[in-house]
Amino acid sequence: MSKEITSRQQDYSQWYNDLILKGGLADYSAVRGCMVIKPYGFALWENMRDVLDKMFKDTGHVNAYFPLFVPKSLFEAEETNAEGFAKECAIVTHYRLKADPNIKGKLIVDPEAKLEEELVVRPTSEAIIWNTYKGWIQSYRDLPILVNQWANVVRWEMRTRLFLRTAEFLWQEGHTAHATKEEAIIETEKMLDVYADFVENWMALPVIKGIKTPNERFAGADETYCIEALMQDGKALQAGTSHFLGQNFAKAFDVKFSDMHNKLDYVWATSWGVSTRLIGGLVMAHSDDDGLILPPKIAPTQVVIVPIYKGETEKNLIDEKVNSIIQQLKQLNIRVKYDDSDNARPGWKFAEYEMKGVPIRIAIGARDLANNVAEIARRDTKEKTSVSLDGLSNHIQNLLQTIQQNMFDKAKAYRDEHITNANTWDEFLQILDNKTGFVNAHWDGTPETEEKIKELAKATIRCIPLNNKQEEGICILTGKPSKQRVLFARAY
Amino acid sequence: MSKEITSRQQDYSQWYNDLILKGGLADYSAVRGCMVIKPYGFALWENMRDVLDKMFKDTGHVNAYFPLFVPKSLFEAEETNAEGFAKECAIVTHYRLKADPNIKGKLIVDPEAKLEEELVVRPTSEAIIWNTYKGWIQSYRDLPILVNQWANVVRWEMRTRLFLRTAEFLWQEGHTAHATKEEAIIETEKMLDVYADFVENWMALPVIKGIKTPNERFAGADETYCIEALMQDGKALQAGTSHFLGQNFAKAFDVKFSDMHNKLDYVWATSWGVSTRLIGGLVMAHSDDDGLILPPKIAPTQVVIVPIYKGETEKNLIDEKVNSIIQQLKQLNIRVKYDDSDNARPGWKFAEYEMKGVPIRIAIGARDLANNVAEIARRDTKEKTSVSLDGLSNHIQNLLQTIQQNMFDKAKAYRDEHITNANTWDEFLQILDNKTGFVNAHWDGTPETEEKIKELAKATIRCIPLNNKQEEGICILTGKPSKQRVLFARAY
Numbered sequence: 009m010s011k012e013i014t015s016r017q018q019d020y021s022q023w024y025n026d027l028i029l030k031g032g033l034a035d036y037s038a039v040r041g042c043m044v045i046k047p048y049g050f051a052l053w054e055n056m057r058d059v060l061d062k063m064f065k066d067t068g069h070v071n072a073y074f075p076l077f078v079p080k081s082l083f084e085a086e087e088t089n090a091e092g093f094a095k096e097c098a099i100v101t102h103y104r105l106k107a108d109p110n111i112k113g114k115l116i117v118d119p120e121a122k123l124e125e126e127l128v129v130r131p132t133s134e135a136i137i138w139n140t141y142k143g144w145i146q147s148y149r150d151l152p153i154l155v156n157q158w159a160n161v162v163r164w165e166m167r168t169r170l171f172l173r174t175a176e177f178l179w180q181e182g183h184t185a186h187a188t189k190e191e192a193i194i195e196t197e198k199m200l201d202v203y204a205d206f207v208e209n210w211m212a213l214p215v216i217k218g219i220k221t222p223n224e225r226f227a228g229a230d231e232t233y234c235i236e237a238l239m240q241d242g243k244a245l246q247a248g249t250s251h252f253l254g255q256n257f258a259k260a261f262d263v264k265f266s267d268m269h270n271k272l273d274y275v276w277a278t279s280w281g282v283s284t285r286l287i288g289g290l291v292m293a294h295s296d297d298d299g300l301i302l303p304p305k306i307a308p309t310q311v312v313i314v315p316i317y318k319g320e321t322e323k324n325l326i327d328e329k330v331n332s333i334i335q336q337l338k339q340l341n342i343r344v345k346y347d348d349s350d351n352a353r354p355g356w357k358f359a360e361y362e363m364k365g366v367p368i369r370i371a372i373g374a375r376d377l378a379n380n381v382a383e384i385a386r387r388d389t390k391e392k393t394s395v396s397l398d399g400l401s402n403h404i405q406n407l408l409q410t411i412q413q414n415m416f417d418k419a420k421a422y423r424d425e426h427i428t429n430a431n432t433w434d435e436f437l438q439i440l441d442n443k444t445g446f447v448n449a450h451w452d453g454t455p456e457t458e459e460k461i462k463e464l465a466k467a468t469i470r471c472i473p474l475n476n477k478q479e480e481g482i483c484i485l486t487g488k489p490s491k492q493r494v495l496f497a498r499a500y
Numbered sequence: 501m502s503k504e505i506t507s508r509q510q511d512y513s514q515w516y517n518d519l520i521l522k523g524g525l526a527d528y529s530a531v532r533g534c535m536v537i538k539p540y541g542f543a544l545w546e547n548m549r550d551v552l553d554k555m556f557k558d559t560g561h562v563n564a565y566f567p568l569f570v571p572k573s574l575f576e577a578e579e580t581n582a583e584g585f586a587k588e589c590a591i592v593t594h595y596r597l598k599a600d601p602n603i604k605g606k607l608i609v610d611p612e613a614k615l616e617e618e619l620v621v622r623p624t625s626e627a628i629i630w631n632t633y634k635g636w637i638q639s640y641r642d643l644p645i646l647v648n649q650w651a652n653v654v655r656w657e658m659r660t661r662l663f664l665r666t667a668e669f670l671w672q673e674g675h676t677a678h679a680t681k682e683e684a685i686i687e688t689e690k691m692l693d694v695y696a697d698f699v700e701n702w703m704a705l706p707v708i709k710g711i712k713t714p715n716e717r718f719a720g721a722d723e724t725y726c727i728e729a730l731m732q733d734g735k736a737l738q739a740g741t742s743h744f745l746g747q748n749f750a751k752a753f754d755v756k757f758s759d760m761h762n763k764l765d766y767v768w769a770t771s772w773g774v775s776t777r778l779i780g781g782l783v784m785a786h787s788d789d790d791g792l793i794l795p796p797k798i799a800p801t802q803v804v805i806v807p808i809y810k811g812e813t814e815k816n817l818i819d820e821k822v823n824s825i826i827q828q829l830k831q832l833n834i835r836v837k838y839d840d841s842d843n844a845r846p847g848w849k850f851a852e853y854e855m856k857g858v859p860i861r862i863a864i865g866a867r868d869l870a871n872n873v874a875e876i877a878r879r880d881t882k883e884k885t886s887v888s889l890d891g892l893s894n895h896i897q898n899l900l901q902t903i904q905q906n907m908f909d910k911a912k913a914y915r916d917e918h919i920t921n922a923n924t925w926d927e928f929l930q931i932l933d934n935k936t937g938f939v940n941a942h943w944d945g946t947p948e949t950e951e952k953i954k955e956l957a958k959a960t961i962r963c964i965p966l967n968n969k970q971e972e973g974i975c976i977l978t979g980k981p982s983k984q985r986v987l988f989a990r991a992y
Contacts, residue, residue, distance in 0.1 A: 042569060043567075044566050049564075050564045099596075100590045104586065117618055129621075136530065
């Protein structure tokens, strides 16, 4: 096998990069912190996007598109939000280049083309969208507005990682406007449920739903709901967030509506988003030392068929059979690829599709054909079985479901084993350092203690789980009284 | 009717803006030259995008995603391309804002966060993509690369118009790499055909395929193919372009491959794109003084049903019937909307859906129900007919096809009537000023004459049609000998 992958044991972080690069998901680019999403990675994102998009539409949302740029004066209008993103913004200051008078063929920024007002490349779109909503909303009849946008955003992160943290990333951002607080909260929770449904049932990744502490809230939100997943190295990953924004943006942009009794009030808001970061989580949660393992429901290719033959005659016989298998699989809407390219040996192809995480590999040779069987290899368990060609397509269909379920079960078992109660500070550190995973511990509820724990243990409060058990205890750091445990972890 | 539209006669340009704004397709934004694509406009774009995306995939292309930013040193590498776009680029120079020390709550660009190298917001992606392809291509086995990207791009246009010319717009850009010149040219022509197929058969808009003169070529191309459409005011609109880029970008970014005989050569390239500008063309070509007229194949809503009733009992009877009609229409994959909202009268709704260009309106009242009929109104011809409810869904399906065809035929008849031969300069100006449309005239083939004609008549050579008739003649401006007529027009 030509493409060596670093093992998880050896260097988890390098293993991850190897998978992304050698699995063909993404590539580094010439732009600091930005990546190229390669065709295979983009096909995966398209599948994820299409499922999510349908879920959004099924819950009454429509798509729209708002400008990439936010004028500085709008950007700073909601002060908490502005403060949260100001430190990592790409700023457009000029609108023209001109020939460098000193070096032929080179260009310089034309100082005469300076913008009167600088433009911020959107790190998130609340500002530009609420400035627009002001023109759309007069009365309760204009509400709710249930809009989603698929877009690129830019956050000038100092330390970047492919998919997990890039300066530019792709995402969707829902921005809704409501007449009442209650309706906005229901929307916030509904979209959290949509995200959890997607990540668990399509990405095969179990999540914990919860709310963030004020310290970890989205800048400008009154409440941030989140879903948290666990990676194989025991670190947590925030997989999606849904924010109840209260009337903060309506106030910043003066968006009022008249209710049924002609009374004026500020509009209530939510926003919610998931991004290409999910792909990073998918890779880290499921893959092994031989490559990616993709959940069947979103894998670009679900089944690859590799012929094993000597000479034209054998090949023709196999082709004929494979074509009929492909037809049957396609009728079941199974995404199948026949790799009969003659520039690589079967063994090389096997390794390649293992690397790429294709859930099922079918190998068919002349002898198999004579016996009316094929060799089926599962990517998740690496099991190989010989299966009759009669009823093969149904077998494959069922096996795809089995793999999907098995991947979820495995990830869930790992996750459940890695939620540990800690009752003392020593225990807390012990678990974080050795067993890893989520640590369920008492905290005195103050931002100061939370900050101190982060500093000392490099662990953050991932969330206060929804419907969290109320239980008296004492804070692991300060010994002060606490009413509930919260979930800590080291995180991406 | 509450929303007044300026008539075409009165002010064609205002008519267009009225349609876009009041039809709910787009809105102005707070960012100079950028627009908000509203949900109805975006649903239209989604339909167009989905059809095109399938066409691209059916012709062997895959999607990928490349960075939004192009470092200045890459941007300037292909000099012709850089020169063509340098004058209208958004430039990122800083990556951080900080609190304004003088005004509380305000932000300023942090001078300490100046980028070492400025970033250009992509006006087109050849540079960043060919810089990436360099890492992907070593041998002929890596070719062809057939990649498409759906993205936003920014061109700092001085005079903008909703959809037709905006500083930021959405588009797709195909970027392919080939081992031979012949293959690249075949690809260039193939994608032009895809565009023509899409615009004619989905947008119901006839186009002329041709090639641009060197003056009008894409900056960095060896040949630009285009499709040109005609708007109702007799001005032309370039609806799509497909470029044969030769080895220009391969040379600028040093992208070589070894062929089957281990000989090194530069890679051959194409690029091709269509954008949200197409929506502007769609609106201008088909609509009338009552609003939009959308081709059924891409209309977000193909059929709207409006109930006409007094009281609950009538409403319930109509609801029941309508629900069964909707089911039948949905089975035929017809996009249908039932507008039974009680906050507007039927007459208001009729006007609203005429404004929005919904191809078919069905009105059903209690008397209709008793007679087992419904009133069907066509948006394109405004004809109303009473149609039996038996077999209604098939009638609608056929009618949608008829409307699609009728829209194309009408646009084609108009277009064909507006291709006029001119043999003298006076004739040329006469036609441009009065009859308008395309003018088919002899030109001496020099860029200087082309430039002079543009200056004097405000008309450009739209294209030299493919398979253009060869015919001796004399240039309308200079009287010099010419071998063929070319198509001139005033254009958007």
